[in-house]
Amino acid sequence: MPGRPRPSEAYVEPRRLSDPQTWADQHGDYLFRCAMLRVRDRELAEEVVQDTFLAALQARGRYAGQSSERSWLVGIMKHKIVDQFRKTCREQPVDDPDALGREMDNDGTFDEGGHWKLDQTAPLDWPDNPAGILERKQFWDILKHCLGELPPKMAQVFSLREVDELSTEEICEAMQISSANLWVLLHRARKHLRQCLEAKQFGRSPA
Amino acid sequence: MIKLFYSCAEATRLISDAMDRSLPVGGRIKLRAHLFICRFCDRYRRQLQFLRAAVRWDISRLVEPQTDPSGLSPEAKERLRRRLSAHSE
Missing domain, CATH: 1.10.10.10 (Winged helix-like DNA-binding domain superfamily/Winged helix DNA-binding domain)
Structure with missing residues (x-):
């Protein structure tokens, strides 16, 4: 059939997000370790992961499937980490x-x-x-x-x-x-x- | 007296700065002159670039479970699951 990609090679199913219910188990530890690397505080890191998941939940409709679910989440987390720093810096000024x-x-x-x-x-x-x-x-x-x-x-x-x-x-x-x-x-x-x-x-x- | 050459202490500082901002022309020329005659600072420069390339190359290597066995506590995971299900309805 002309114009129609053969299912075996040319056609790639667009990536879909998995059920958010499974995110904590699938990506929780990974995101937590990424966050720990930056914020170096367990409580803050957990908060960052939670904020990330909630923001991802809201932005779910905009996921275009161009990157993997995990890198999409990591991208969202970067913003959340910056937000987190903004918050903590306001609450407690940076040491000299x-x-x-x-x-x-x-x-x-x-x-x-x-x-x-x-x-x-x-x-x-x-x-x-x-x-x-x-x-x-x-x-x-x-x-x-x-x-x-x-x-x-x-x-x-x-x-x-x-x-x-x-x-x-x-x-x-x-x-x-x-x-x-x-x-x-x-x-x-x-x-x-x-x-x-x-x-x-x-x-x-x-x- | 205007110093003609940077010391290695000054040069290392500027090698790092140059990775984040463009140096003024004079500083750039003096740094290049220093790097030309000082193989240690030249190594230093290449090694900082290697360090940058390494962490940018694949940061996931730093957070692999084999390197970093830490993770969310079971309670934290449970909290996340609950919040996700509360919000997704």
Whole structure:
């Protein structure tokens, strides 16, 4: 029959959402872990998941089936996380971001002249083939561990910027911090993560 | 005195900044000059980019149950189920 796709290959059934009753079991844990990564607080993370499901329920009619149900939910959750930050920032002002990472800045990475200490802190030549590294579960365990070492505010801005790819303006607005403070926080987060990865993954024994 | 070169401490700060904003032309040139002569800062720059690529590549790896066994408590799940059914009617 001309013009009609053969059912076996060309025609793909448009994706439909599953019964919302099953969402908690299907996606609850996954969304919760994603939320924990950003908000680092069980109660807040549960709240974010709940807000996400309720918003998804309302937006159900607009699901076009272009992404999987899960990535659709994750997309909604991003907005809910930003909302959550807005709320908590209003309720409890951000601590002085400078104080948050001050100790990390004077951590002896550089000598008095501001240069790397050879054989101690100078970045090693990481092995090539980053793709290979990313396939290994160990790498993700280490990265997770290193993220866990960051002070909460620092981990939050890092996740919003690098994981959720929010613009710096959006993050400043949601977290109510100046862009100068944001850049300092991001710098310290990246510096610490790099150092931690190098120590744990690429084998520089701690100085 | 105008400093001609950045220290590594300054350079690392600007390497990070450059990932979030465009640096003024002068700063960009001085940073490039520093990276040209300092292989450690050049490595640092590449490693930060690797870090960015890694988390953007597949964040789900960070929240896989094998990496992260945590999840919602059974009570929280029950609450969610109840709220979802209350709202979907």
